[in-house]
Amino acid sequence: MHHDEMIGKIQALAQLPDRGSTERATLAVLRTLGERLPAGLADHVAAQLPPDLAACLRRMTESAAAAGRDAGSGERFDLIAFTGRIADRAGTTDDAALREAAAVLEVLDAALAPELMDKIAAALPVDIGALLPVGRATGDLDRRASREGKS
Template sequence: MRHDEMIGKVQALTRLPGRAPAERATQAVLTTPAERLPSGLAGHMTAQLPRELADSVRQSADTSGERFDLATFAGRIAGRAGTDEDMALREAAAVLEVLDAAIAPELMDHVAGALPADIRELLPAGRAAEGSD
């Protein structure tokens, strides 16, 4: 999926007022799981993203494998996106839905499996049930 298409889908799902907030939300959300995922998995995910999104996410992959829960996840996204935690969770669900369509299904299976149950709840319904802590 191309960069413009991803941002457009995120904007539509979140009903953000423009492309800039959708871009900011997308970057914030993609960066945060990259910190949580094992480094190899974060690298594989980044490799399937458009270059414009992959560049900033790659920087977070350096600190990958960090363990944190949904509250920390929401707080980090809110801080990066300049929003509150409730909006951060809505943005996260939208970006993860778009990510699910943008990367290979097998890779998304691995991403889902590497996330704890509370964060996995933000994934599209079919993915949220997959994986284990």
């Protein structure tokens, strides 16, 4: 999916007033997602994004490596911290950040390979994973429950 198409879809889904606020929101979500995902997974996501959006994720993995964090795991934080970081970066409220994150994740679900989205869903905690499109989030919860021996 091309950059303009992604931004247009995110703008419509998040009900943002203009492209500038949509760009800010999208970069804030991608940056925060990049902090939460293992570096290798974030790099795979970046490889399937338009160059300017990919650069945002790659900067996060580079700064994580420079900080000495393990490339095999992302930072551990919950939905409250996730939306708080997005709100700070986008200059918006936590409620708006939640809506923007859900919109970006929905567009990513359409833009990325399904196997990659499955890996993202598996890497996120349940509370952040609930922002994924309904089918993906539900499927991930079902997979987690079966791994844990629950039905």
